[in-house]
Amino acid sequence: MPRLQLDLSDRLYSIHLITIVEEMSDRSHLGELELVVMLALLRLGEGAYGVPISREIERQCGRETALGSVYATLERLQNKGLVSSSLGEPTAERGGRAKRYFRVTTKGLRVARETRRALTRMWKGLQALEGRQA
């Protein structure tokens, strides 16, 4: 049943992602949305602010994330020192409001690498997720 396996794979992916990341040490502790936002920031590089971050998450993960959630997550990441921000110039199309640009810090990069290593280790050899019967 390929469709069932696909659904199961998606769910297991979420569960694994959340559990593994939350069981990491405090220094590298990242929630699921935190990790997704960090990856979106890394993909966007310079000039990442709320709108493109939200769109990138929607494009890559196929789910719309409210801008308020994105900002709340970015605030947590900033509190952990994984992300820094700078204000841009106010523009007319934004009602005279400035953009806030975000970038991943050196510490954030290190934590992202640690997370990837841990997740890769956990993914290896999982037959149930490779289309074979467990």
Next chain:
Amino acid sequence: MKSNPPLLATWLLEHFIRGEDSEALAGDLLEEFGQGRSISWYRYQVLVAILLTLSKKLRARWICFLFAVVVSSAVSFRRQIWQSFEFEGLFTWGIQLPWPASLAFTVALWSASEGMIFFVAFAVYLITIRRFNRRNFSKGALVALVPLSLGNLALPWIWVWHPPMVIFYTVIWRLPLFSSLILATWAVPPATPQRQSATRPA
């Protein structure tokens, strides 16, 4: 821009969400709205942002509620003051004054005794959260003054109605101190983790 964003949602956004992110979030919403997002999308985004802000505030201040419950529950300590010889003598003398002096005296005495407990407890709270200074202490004390004095003013009238003793001593009697502590600690909440402020363009 196709039309203006909904006024109420924009007003709520500006008044409920404060801080550095509010300007950026409001700008993002306007930008998206200008590029064709619907009014319902805008309202939904504002609702989510407000709910997240409220949730964050409540999570940050649960300690205030717990602190108020613990202090106002310290009945044995308060009863020791009330049942002391000196306090009882003073109280008996006060209630023999002509009305309304007797009422004013009683309220003042209750408020003073609770005020002492409040001041000590609030000072301990501020020291614990490392925000003890004259400004914070005055701010909390001023905020607490209203429920403390009004609550103690209401207590004699409630007592006249002969409420069940258990309810009076376990709930009603504690409410002035409880509510004053809630308001004071709410006015001076524990500090949230500092984050780097965004740098402004040169």
